[in-house]
Each structure stands twice: as C-alpha cells, then as structure tokens.
Amino acid sequence: MEFSLSFYKPRNFHGGNDDVWNKNQDKWNQLRSVLACGSNSASVLVTTCELDVASIMGTHPTYHLSSLSEDDCWSLFKQRAFPNDAEVSEELEEIGREIVNKCGGLPHAAQALGSLLQSKSGKKQWLEVKESELWNLQDEKSILPALRLSYFSLTPTLRRCFAFCAIFPKDTVMDKEELIRLWMENGFISSREKLEIEDVGDEIWNELYHKSFFQEVTTDDDGCMRFKMHDLVHDLAQSVTEKECSVMKNGDITNLPRSTHHIGYVGVHLTFNKKDLKNVESLRTFFNMSSHSKLDFEKFQTHCSLKVLSTKSPKLPLLCYLIHLRYLALSDVEEDTIPMSICSLRKLEILKLESCDNLRHHPEGLTNLQNLRHLIIIWCELSYLPPCIGKLSGLRTLNLFIVRSEEGHSLKELHGLNLCQRELSIEGLECVGSVEEAKGVNLIGKKELRVLSLSWGDDYSGSEIKPVGVDAEQVIEALKPHSNLTKLEVCGYTGSHFPSWMKDVSCINNLVSLKLQDCRNCVQLPALGKLQSLEKLCILNMACVEYLDDDECYDGVEVKAFISLKTLELWDMPKLERLLKREGGEMFPRLHKLYISSCPKLTLSCLPSVEELEIRRCKEELVESISSLCGLKCLRIFRCSKLKELPTQLKSLHALEKLALFGCDELECIPEQVMEALNSL
Numbered sequence: 001m002e003f004s005l006s007f008y009k010p011r012n013f014h015g016g017n018d019d020v021w022n023k024n025q026d027k028w029n030q031l032r033s034v035l036a037c038g039s040n041s042a043s044v045l046v047t048t049c050e051l052d053v054a055s056i057m058g059t060h061p062t063y064h065l066s067s068l069s070e071d072d073c074w075s076l077f078k079q080r081a082f083p084n085d086a087e088v089s090e091e092l093e094e095i096g097r098e099i100v101n102k103c104g105g106l107p108h109a110a111q112a113l114g115s116l117l118q119s120k121s122g123k124k125q126w127l128e129v130k131e132s133e134l135w136n137l138q139d140e141k142s143i144l145p146a147l148r149l150s151y152f153s154l155t156p157t158l159r160r161c162f163a164f165c166a167i168f169p170k171d172t173v174m175d176k177e178e179l180i181r182l183w184m185e186n187g188f189i190s191s192r193e194k195l196e197i198e199d200v201g202d203e204i205w206n207e208l209y210h211k212s213f214f215q216e217v218t219t220d221d222d223g224c225m226r227f228k229m230h231d232l233v234h235d236l237a238q239s240v241t242e243k244e245c246s247v248m249k250n251g252d253i254t255n256l257p258r259s260t261h262h263i264g265y266v267g268v269h270l271t272f273n274k275k276d277l278k279n280v281e282s283l284r285t286f287f288n289m290s291s292h293s294k295l296d297f298e299k300f301q302t303h304c305s306l307k308v309l310s311t312k313s314p315k316l317p318l319l320c321y322l323i324h325l326r327y328l329a330l331s332d333v334e335e336d337t338i339p340m341s342i343c344s345l346r347k348l349e350i351l352k353l354e355s356c357d358n359l360r361h362h363p364e365g366l367t368n369l370q371n372l373r374h375l376i377i378i379w380c381e382l383s384y385l386p387p388c389i390g391k392l393s394g395l396r397t398l399n400l401f402i403v404r405s406e407e408g409h410s411l412k413e414l415h416g417l418n419l420c421q422r423e424l425s426i427e428g429l430e431c432v433g434s435v436e437e438a439k440g441v442n443l444i445g446k447k448e449l450r451v452l453s454l455s456w457g458d459d460y461s462g463s464e465i466k467p468v469g470v471d472a473e474q475v476i477e478a479l480k481p482h483s484n485l486t487k488l489e490v491c492g493y494t495g496s497h498f499p500s501w502m503k504d505v506s507c508i509n510n511l512v513s514l515k516l517q518d519c520r521n522c523v524q525l526p527a528l529g530k531l532q533s534l535e536k537l538c539i540l541n542m543a544c545v546e547y548l549d550d551d552e553c554y555d556g557v558e559v560k561a562f563i564s565l566k567t568l569e570l571w572d573m574p575k576l577e578r579l580l581k582r583e584g585g586e587m588f589p590r591l592h593k594l595y596i597s598s599c600p601k602l603t604l605s606c607l608p609s610v611e612e613l614e615i616r617r618c619k620e621e622l623v624e625s626i627s628s629l630c631g632l633k634c635l636r637i638f639r640c641s642k643l644k645e646l647p648t649q650l651k652s653l654h655a656l657e658k659l660a661l662f663g664c665d666e667l668e669c670i671p672e673q674v675m676e677a678l679n680s681l
Contacts (some may be wrong), residue, residue: 033186062321068105070097076107080212095126100144102130108212108230109146115212116150132270145297147236150211159240160188161204162213165229166237166245167264167287176205176225183349185308185327186262186284198396204451220537221487221513223422262308266290281305282460288312310352323464329354343368352376365582367391375399396421403428414441425453426479430494432470438478445483451649454479456492458516473497483507486533489515496521501657505530517541525549529561529587530581537562538569545573560586569595571603577601611655615640623647625675631655639663646670 068076077100082088088096096117103109117126132149151159161183170172183189189204208214209227216228229237236429237245245262258262262285262639285308306322308506310329319325320341328345329352330338336358342348343365349372353359359380366372366386374397385401387408392398398420403411411432414420424446432438443449456472473495481488488511498519501507503526511531514524517540528537529549539545549561561580562568565588571574574659576599580587591609596602597616603625609628615622618637623640626632627649633656637643643664648671650656661667 012479035195036087068107068110070101070105073100073103073107073110074104076110077103077114080111081117083118091123092126093532095123099126099130104144106144106146106232108232109144110234112144112150112212113146115210116153118210131150138241144232147232150213151236151240153206154211157189158204158207162208163237163241164188165264166241167232167247167262167285168229168234168289169247169264169266170231170234170623172289173226173228176227180205181327182285182287185349187307196396214252223486225429252360253280258282261285263287264289283457284308323347326350328352331355334358338362338366340365342366345369347371350374350376352378353380354378355570356380362386370394373397384409390416393417393419395419397423399423400425400427403431405431405433411437411441418442418446420446421448423451424449425489429454429456429472429475435470435474435478438470438475441479443479443481445482447484449482449485451487452481452485453489453491453542453661454493455489456494471497477501480507483510486510487513489517490519491515491517494521495519496523498522500528501524509533512536514538515540520544531562531564533564534562535564536567538571539573540569540571542573545576546575546577547579548576549580553637562588562591565591567591567593570599571595571597573599573602575601576604578605606630617641620644626650627652629653632660634660636660637662637664642666644668 018508036486050124074097077096079263081096081609085676099113099117105112113129117129120126120129129149132145149164154162163181164186165179166172172365175336179197180189181199183204184197184607189197189200191202195203195237205214213229213233214227215230217225218227219225223476239351243259243546246256246260248256248262248263248265249267256279259282260277261282262281263280263283265286265288267290283305286306288311290312303321304321305453307324308327309322309325312332313330314332314334316330316335316339318341319328319339322345324347325345326347327350328342328348329350331354333353337360338353340363342351346369347665348369351369351372351374353376354636355378357380361616362382364386366551367388371394372392373394375392375395376397377400382400382402384404389398389401389404389408390413393416395417398417401411401414401424403409403426407430411426414426436502443452454476472493476490476493476495477499480499481505481558488508493516505527509531511534513536514528514531514534515538516525517538520541522542523544523546525539525545525548527549537548539548563586568588568591583636588607589609591607594607594610595616596618597615598618599622600619602618602622604622605625606628608629611631612634613626613632614636615626618640620640620643623643624647625635626635627647632653635653635656635658637660639662640666644666645668
C-alpha cells in the first residue's frame, strides 16, 4: 500500500490513497499506528469499491458516493463516441442516451460504451447494442454488462489477448512491449502481410487501449510505455479467461485447476515438487512478478510444455528439456555463465537477462539460435558477448554490444543487424580498429533507433582511460545516428571536441533526454540550448566546462535557451561558473527540477519556474544565490560542510514549503524569518 502525504506543519498532514483493495487487517493496523502521531486536524482520505476495506480502515462513517448524473454520463460517453467534437445526429443521440441510462451512472461503463460505438456510425449497430441480451445477464453481477458488450464486440484474437491480462494482479503497472512479447510467444498473434509480428501486437494493444480496456498510460525517457487496467476491467478479464489464466500468490500449485495454462506469480514462497506439476501439465506460461521470491528452477526442467518462463533463480539446471520454450527471462542468476544447454532451445525467440551480477559471458553457441528476435541484457556485468553475434540476422532487439579487439567482436557484427529497433548501447569503443569499421555500423540508416548509448573504457570513475584503437573523435564522428533519436548517452569519451553531428541542431533536434558523463577533455558543449525538444539534461564529471552554452551559439540574437527543459542534473563540474555565459532573455522557462552536486564555482540567476532544488557538496555562495528562485517549493541541501547559516534572503521564497538539511555539520542556526515562512522542515 502506498500513501501520498503532505505535511504542512509538524504532526499536521493530509493524505490520500485512491481505489484501495487491500483487506489485510495487520497492514492496516500498522498504517494506523504510524498515522496516530498526527494532530486532531490531520486527515487521510481513502477511496475504495470494497465495503470491507472501508470498515477495516474507517474511523468515521463511510461516505457513499452517488452515481454520475445522466447528463454527466452522457458527456463522458459522447467524448469517446464522437471525438473531436464531431456532430451528433438527433437520432443517434436519442439511442445513445438510452444506452447511457443502462450504465448505472458508472463512469468507466460510459467510457467503454463510447469507445465501443466510436467505430459504429449506423443506427442499426447502435440499436443492436441497446437491445443486446447481455444487459439482462444475472450470473455475473460484479461484471458490468457494458464492459461485457465491449468485450464481445472484439475479434477472437483481441479477446484472447485481453483475457491473458488476467495473469497480472489488480493495479499492476504493465509494460506494453513486454505484454506484446508474451502474446507473441504464446501464439496469440502472428505476422500479417508486410507487418512484423511486433507491429501486429502494437495494433492490437492500441485497439484495446482505444476501447478503454487499458488506462493510465505513461512513457519514460527510454520510450517504454506502461499502463494499468481499471479494476472492473480486470474483473472482466478474470471472468472470461475460464480459469486458463491465474494469479498465484503464496500457496500450493496443486490448488490450481487443471485447465490452467498461464500463471502470474506474485508470492514469496512457492512450494511444490515435480509431481505437483502434473496437475498443471498444460502449463504454457510461468511469469514471476515478485521482486523477492526465488524459485527452485530445477522443478521446471522436465516440464516441456512451457513456452514462456520468467523467473528468479540463483542456479540454472539443464535447459534442453524445455524444447518448446520461446521466451526465457532470468534474473538474479549467481553463476558466471549461462549453461550450454540453452543453445539447444531452437524455438527460443526472446532471451532476457536482468540483474545477473556474476554473469560474465554467454556460451558461444548462442549464435546458433537463428529464431532469436530479442536479446535483452539489463544490469549484468558482462565482459563480452558471444563472437559473431552478427549471424543472428533476425534480431530486432540487441540493447547491448561490447566491442573487443578479438575476431568476431568488432563493430562489423552490427553491420547487418538493420532490423534492430529502439535501443542500442555500444561499449568498449576504445577497441574500434578503424574509422571504416565505425562507419559500417550505419547508425544513420537505423531509422527505428530511439535510444543510443556510446561508451569508452571499462571504468568511467576510476583510472585514466587509455585508448588502444582509433582516435575517439574519429570514431564518434562516424557513429552519426538518425535524427529520429530521442535519447543519447555519451560516457567516457576522450576527445576534446564533440562531433559535428552533435553541433548541428537539425541532426539531434528530436532529443528528449541527453546524458554526458566523464567527457573530461571537452572544454565546450554543443549548442544544447537550441534543442527544442530536450526535456532532461544530465552532465557528470566534466572538469573543463565553464558554461552549458556559449555566446557563439546565438550570433548576437536574444537568448532563447533550453525552452523545453524540465530536469537538469549537474555533477562534479569544478569549473562551472554559470548556466549560460550570457544570461537573460528566455532561458529555462519550463525548468522544474534542478540537481547540483560538487560544482564549487556555480551561482544561479533568476529561474522562476524551478520548483525543486537539490544541492550537494557545494559552497555557501550557491546557497545564497538561490534566493532568486521565486517559484521554489522544495529545497534539499546535502553535505555542504562549510555552510554555517542559511541566508535570511530565503524568507523571500514565498512558495517554499519544504526544507531538508542533511550532513551540514557546521550549520549553527536557521534564521527565524526563514522558519516562519516554512510549511515543512
């Protein structure tokens, strides 16, 4: 359970948690004891669809929300059924209002029906929905007829893909790409005409979203899209899956019905033996979503019907018996290599390795898996990949490539992998043997690439990097990406100048996120302030940089810099004096979050949009300069060892609500005027 709490004064807080389903009395008692410290005016608001939850937590009489009015329900319905304020005929409005009246004033039902009828423009189709017998079903009182209507309007493929979502617990944040891959490997979808199977999955997901089966969609810096299902929609998925899909918590696998094909596991302790698996001998998917449980993987090694296996396991047995396996995700493996038996999984299409700290390399025979489409490596300390990875010409995802001087590990291996999409990290660029080798990667031809990381050296924070290959400036110049790139990271770059393509705004104008780390020899940054899409900028350990932008970038015109930037992080920049050499004009108009660490010379000018500021290991001059941040709401100061007092000018920060101080050992006092202005300390 997660609560959002706002502290306005000590012991005085207001908080809330929306749509609660947890009925665990012990957890509620623990939360209640924490909140007991509040004053009489403190309050926590909880909303829930479950009366049991209200009775467990409630200290006041439950307030029952009334249903939406007929007009409000119609308004929600109309937004979905007639987008962009499309004109509504009197005939369809009359039928539509009669349909809306059947929704019982429930907003999600109105939205679902609106989405359903958006693609139906004829009177006959609307009447079919209005007069459907599904409105009269009594056997599933908890499932809204409106949602059932939406479900039965789907094609068989969409129904199956939707029903599979029942393996996820309520309120789960799901990954769109992951879900599509699970559909793929279970055979729910297939390629169509000129569309790759992943593109078909994308179409299906989008259709389910537009029909209101998915909601709360967010996209992170890497372009990963995540979403949820409404609780009522989740109930629908569970009701239509006919026990093929199950969420399994702590318990015995023998309790599952024999019809179970797909299990989503969220427990800590799972007890069973090999004989127990015969109870679910048709099991196709075992998907571990628990961050704590570790499964005895050996129990599955003879369960040959599995197509999808995602689990945590310190030790890996022989995999050769899982002959139908198409999706394998392993995390927390303690061994230093994946067993050779993985090379016998001829049907394997997806291999995902995550948080395997001891893993150093893959077996060389991995390149024999010609059906492999996605090789995903996250938080693993790999020294190298299998040689000749370029043989896997069907790869759509290879998020990590490590260059080595040995045969089969050069950048030439990337030449033919033109189907790779979205994300690529290239490490070991100090080992590139020639400029032609770098040019041959043809990054500019990879139009689908959105996230690119270029890294030199093994240890960016330790000893000095000693390149053994071609000059770094020539290499990075040859690695020009397509302008569709939205996120770029450059780490350990040893050149003194950035490449021409980083200085040409038109080449990287779609960048949303940029990280420059340990580029110690660079004195001047490219014209980053001109990047109109840039929302996040992180610069770490660049010892020679004095300004983020220079006068020369603007040719004497009025400065309009970083107009879309929302988050700025500056770490270990000893020569940085100001953000811009020539300040004024429209600079950082949307900057909300600013993080500064070990920038001893830096002072700040007026940044009225900044709401959150964090300062670490900086001098008192920087603290004094923040009085110009008139919109500041949250200020955190860490380990500013020479800071003896806070400037009284902070009292002018009328928006300041929270002040946090850590490790400021010399701080003697906080001015009374500042204390009086604070809401939280």
